[in-house]
């Protein structure tokens with residue numbers, strides 16, 4: 162089927178964005194819709210209602226992932242799928258995540274309006290708890306769906322108030338009594354996700370479509386520095402085991418280790434906790450985190466493997482323990498997906514560029530299951546995870562048109 166056979170409705174797409182932005186909308190114009198809160202469940206219910214009005218099927222799995230399905234002519238075939246997440250950060254915006262869901266839903270509607278029968282079913286996915294703001298870790302729904310995380314462990318996780326993910330998924334199921342069950346790991350023929358770029362490149366270069374080549378890998382480290390609490394007035398510096406002094410030396414040395422003149426490498430110490438945190442006590446303990454990202458597996462290995470040694474070297478009289486809670490390899494999306502995205506962008510004359518993703522997305526896990534790709538659209542000043550997050554209606558429409566074209570192509574693949 163030729164790209165652009167089905168035209169998406171940009172106005173309807175924008176209206177849906179504005180409708181969804183009201184669910185958990187903040188006074189500053191952002192969105193606070195943490196995973197499976199009352200607001201997020203209303204968002205799911207709203208999309209399920211839109212689906213019902215169209216005659217689309219609604220499915221729910223045990224991890225709280227929801228799927229809207231437009232049937233194909235061959236019910237034995239795995240679906241072509243697009244989608245993203247509906248949850249946000251506490252001071253999130255109107256586009257991160259939900260744009261990918263609404264792009265997929267608009268594609269289903271546009272294909273339905275055109276009365277086109279596809280060979281494979283086409284589905285819109287809403288992955289549960291992508292942000293990881295209420296429940297950790299993030300990107301949970303797609304990880305469990307793809308068999309990369311354990312369902313029971315994730316359902317047992319609790320938020321800051323002690324509410325379990327399991328009880329939230331039960332609440333979602335109760336709000337969607339009409340949804341049919343979907344087994345985790347049910348095969349998918351191909352997955353494509355639209356997302357705002359969350360970075361400044363597309364805007365700066367005047368491009369509308371980011372053809373995402375892959376995702377950078379990341380390694381995270383938890384560093385525990387243990388010294389000894391002591392009186393700040395009486396303990397000579399020479400006798401102290403000052404965990405803060407040791408930890409700041411480590412931080413300084415890590416900055417040197419991760420220095421990158423090309424500014425490709427991402428290195429962040431996002432948490433730095435000093436204990437006991439009293440004005441007159443030499444700190445006996447510091448905990449800090451290291452988040453390190455790079456598109457090259459070699460760089461990730463070479464530099465990441467030095468973190469522990471660098472920390473030990475600068476521990477002074479203190480003890481240091483380094484743990485690595487996550488290590489995700491960089492991924493490359495297949496050329497077939499990049500080509501399909503570029504063909505569509507060219508057919509419509511959308512300026513495009515190849516770009517890699519600095520952030521993690523559900524596509525990371527779908528990539529382990531089926532041919533996967535991503536489309537980025539510009540967002541104002543690259544701002545995201547921010548109430549001021551903004552995107553242009555015509556850019557969202559262009560990205561959604563590409564999603565629609567690629568879905569149609571995937572739906573005919575053998």
Ligand SMILES: [Zn+2]
Nearest residue numbers: 257258291356
């Ligand atoms: Zn997102």
